[in-house]
Amino acid sequence: MRRYPCGDDTRRRILETAIELFAHLGYPGASTRTIAHRAGVSLPALQYYFGGKPGLHRACIEYITEDVRARLDPPAERAQRALADGRLTRAQLLELLRSLIKPLLEGLASERPQSWALFFARAQIEQNDALDAIHERIGGRLVTLLTEIIGRLLGEAAPPEPRVRAVAIVAQIMLVGRARPMVLRSLGWPDFAEERLATLQRVLWRSIEASLGGP
Amino acid sequence: MRRYPCGDDTRRRILETAIELFAHLGYPGASTRTIAHRAGVSLPALQYYFGGKPGLHRACIEYITEDVRARLDPPAERAQRALADGRLTRAQLLELLRSLIKPLLEGLASERPQSWALFFARAQIEQNDALDAIHERIGGRLVTLLTEIIGRLLGEAAPPEPRVRAVAIVAQIMLVGRARPMVLRSLGWPDFAEERLATLQRVLWRSIEASLGGP
DNA sequence: GTCTATAGTCGGATAGAC
DNA sequence: GTCTATCCGACTATAGAC
Numbered sequence: 001m002r003r004y005p006c007g008d009d010t011r012r013r014i015l016e017t018a019i020e021l022f023a024h025l026g027y028p029g030a031s032t033r034t035i036a037h038r039a040g041v042s043l044p045a046l047q048y049y050f051g052g053k054p055g056l057h058r059a060c061i062e063y064i065t066e067d068v069r070a071r072l073d074p075p076a077e078r079a080q081r082a083l084a085d086g087r088l089t090r091a092q093l094l095e096l097l098r099s100l101i102k103p104l105l106e107g108l109a110s111e112r113p114q115s116w117a118l119f120f121a122r123a124q125i126e127q128n129d130a131l132d133a134i135h136e137r138i139g140g141r142l143v144t145l146l147t148e149i150i151g152r153l154l155g156e157a158a159p160p161e162p163r164v165r166a167v168a169i170v171a172q173i174m175l176v177g178r179a180r181p182m183v184l185r186s187l188g189w190p191d192f193a194e195e196r197l198a199t200l201q202r203v204l205w206r207s208i209e210a211s212l213g214g215p
Numbered sequence: 216m217r218r219y220p221c222g223d224d225t226r227r228r229i230l231e232t233a234i235e236l237f238a239h240l241g242y243p244g245a246s247t248r249t250i251a252h253r254a255g256v257s258l259p260a261l262q263y264y265f266g267g268k269p270g271l272h273r274a275c276i277e278y279i280t281e282d283v284r285a286r287l288d289p290p291a292e293r294a295q296r297a298l299a300d301g302r303l304t305r306a307q308l309l310e311l312l313r314s315l316i317k318p319l320l321e322g323l324a325s326e327r328p329q330s331w332a333l334f335f336a337r338a339q340i341e342q343n344d345a346l347d348a349i350h351e352r353i354g355g356r357l358v359t360l361l362t363e364i365i366g367r368l369l370g371e372a373a374p375p376e377p378r379v380r381a382v383a384i385v386a387q388i389m390l391v392g393r394a395r396p397m398v399l400r401s402l403g404w405p406d407f408a409e410e411r412l413a414t415l416q417r418v419l420w421r422s423i424e425a426s427l428g429g430p
Numbered sequence: 431g432t433c434t435a436t437a438g439t440c441g442g443a444t445a446g447a448c
Numbered sequence: 449g450t451c452t453a454t455c456c457g458a459c460t461a462t463a464g465a466c
Binding site: 163182 | 422
């Protein structure tokens, strides 16, 4: 773990600016000049802190995944313990499911200006390292947990079914972050302001619950 | 409607090459040089046929959306007529829903090499014209139809609910095309070869059906 | 109509002063 | 450690020959 004596918050500022610009302009479109300018540092500072453009991008991935992982970890551990403990009622299983889904939806939809979700979406399409990092730190564990819960909710079901359903549920939630403009257009909404987000959350949850056999 | 006396299939070849490269390298990453080279034409030919890089990209969008629209039109019109005709049983409504969803899934997942889906995904994030074209020619009508069908299936439900659910269903299906690498990794599948695609299709449909109250 | 050659712009990276 | 000034490569677009 390196220390950045004089530049710890400079580093932060560069990272957040870079995420914003990578998200809005794409990796090739966001020039190091623009990033440096908007972050209020000189061009060689990027070289100094991150070794170059690819290094900066990797650092952005780390910065984001680390944050999301931290937010997702507590409910994930709680769920894991509960599942290990033994028999759970249907209501308890649904509650576990909900506790895992809720922070994901909130985190993707409202917490950060939306740049994170866009960065996410772009990285997933453009870069392979990003995919690895996301899957390793977030996606893999989440899907495994959801699969376990769904498997119990569905009772006996052929092996791939719970996993496919878990992925489909994550997809429904991710769509808020990833396909935001398309979704807003289709819904005729201007944004995901609080009440609308709450509506979306409620409807999605009702749909998921129903797809698993109802409450 | 313009004619391209000597270059109609040249135009086609350029378009398909361009889609492939835009999809894999992104708009800024796919240089006109590379596109021209891979298509077996000279650099100025792109200028001649499409007026420049932006024009070429617009033409790609048109080429794809026109194809998808053509494939989606027959079931959409059939559904529209059926809905106008009057009372439909639950089974009939579900069958309509399925007839709209099926070509979408097949088209996105298998028909074209996957480049189309990637092009789609990129364009949706990067370009606004693409979003307009897609919504106008495909998404808007599809979501409206699904909303109508779902509204009837759900009986009385608050206004936004059927529409939100329609969008969520489209999202689940789109995920096959858009987040393909992520989905494959999460499922531990190498590809969407026939049996696996069929499994996916079956599970998704069962889940959708259940979320709307079962068969 | 289709090509070769080139102009003009902008990108990432670095050398060297402070 | 952080800056200014600069290099070199790659891109789009166009001018003009055939």
